[in-house]
Amino acid sequence: MSSYQKNKIELKHISKSFEDLLIVDDITINLKEQEFVTILGPSGSGKSTVFNMISGLIKPDEGNIYIEGEDYTSKTGRVSYMYQKDLLMPWKKIIDNVSLPLVLKGIGKRQAREIVKEYFNIFGLEGFEYKYPHQLSGGMRQRASLLRTYMFSEDIILLDEPFGGLDAITKSKMQIWLLDVLKELKASIFFITHDVEEAIFLSDRIYILSERPAKVKEEIVIDLPRPRSRDIVTTNKFNDIKKHILDIL
Numbered sequence: 712m713s714s715y716q717k718n719k720i721e722l723k724h725i726s727k728s729f730e731d732l733l734i735v736d737d738i739t740i741n742l743k744e745q746e747f748v749t750i751l752g753p754s755g756s757g758k759s760t761v762f763n764m765i766s767g768l769i770k771p772d773e774g775n776i777y778i779e780g781e782d783y784t785s786k787t788g789r790v791s792y793m794y795q796k797d798l799l800m801p802w803k804k805i806i807d808n809v810s811l812p813l814v815l816k817g818i819g820k821r822q823a824r825e826i827v828k829e830y831f832n833i834f835g836l837e838g839f840e841y842k843y844p845h846q847l848s849g850g851m852r853q854r855a856s857l858l859r860t861y862m863f864s865e866d867i868i869l870l871d872e873p874f875g876g877l878d879a880i881t882k883s884k885m886q887i888w889l890l891d892v893l894k895e896l897k898a899s900i901f902f903i904t905h906d907v908e909e910a911i912f913l914s915d916r917i918y919i920l921s922e923r924p925a926k927v928k929e930e931i932v933i934d935l936p937r938p939r940s941r942d943i944v945t946t947n948k949f950n951d952i953k954k955h956i957l958d959i960l
């Protein structure tokens with residue numbers, strides 16, 4: 712991804728403490744148009760806190776957050792945000808779970824269903840519109856959660872360890888599926904993980920965070936070719952990047 716692209720999200724000198732404990736320490740990061748950027752860091756380092764600030768749920772003590780150049784510090788409603796444990800409502804059909812962001816925006820249930828229906832094919836959920844969450848596999852439920860997230864805002868999406876709870880095989884399939892679906896959706900993605908291989912496989916860039924308080928230790932550009940297939944993880948280049956990251960962490 713080249714430098715002339717516009718910033719979709721920009722964090723400038725963001726700091727945050729909870730009860731006098733410094734959690735996020737002077738973070739400056741950005742996400743450009745149609746970029747996939749991962750925030751990689753140890754457990755408890757403050758990654759989710761960074762996302763909570765981008766989405767406007769938490770106010771930073773210092774610094775500003777810009778979305779498409781506009782100051783969005785402490786303002787909600789602009790970006791989609793999928794939490795680590797973003798559960799579907801078990802009593803609602805998949806189509807109504809996915810329609811929820813539109814219904815919350817004031818669109819009627821019937822019209823919301825019509826809008827979301829078009830995406831079931833892309834998200835590999837065709838035929839499951841009127842099923843309940845427990846009737847879907849773990850990977851399908853995760854794709855339904857991703858579709859619901861996408862319906863909130865289509866262009867800027869925050870994903871906090873979306874595949875964390877899946878088994879290794881399903882996780883690997885979901886990563887390939889995500890890269891595939893992003894070619895069609897043209898969204899800009901901020902992604903959180905502590906899985907080094909997942910970060911390299913998916914990303915255009917990675918910000919490595921330190922242990923608490925979270926600081927940016929290094930920014931790494933992943934110049935592996937796209938489209939990427941699973942084979943890439945066995946290449947020398949992939950392993951060199953992985954070794955470099957493990958040395959920093």
Ligand SMILES: Nc1ncnc2c1ncn2[C@@H]1O[C@H](COP(=O)(O)OP(=O)(O)OP(=O)(O)O)[C@@H](O)[C@H]1O
Pocket residue numbers: 729730734752753754755756757758759760761905
């Ligand atoms: N609202 C809050 N009040 C007090 N402390 C908080 C609050 N939110 C987060 N923390 C603390 O901030 C630290 C960072 O939490 P955060 O969830 O951002 O880390 P993380 O990097 O996302 O971790 P993980 O990968 O384990 O999810 C933790 O020590 C947590 O206890």
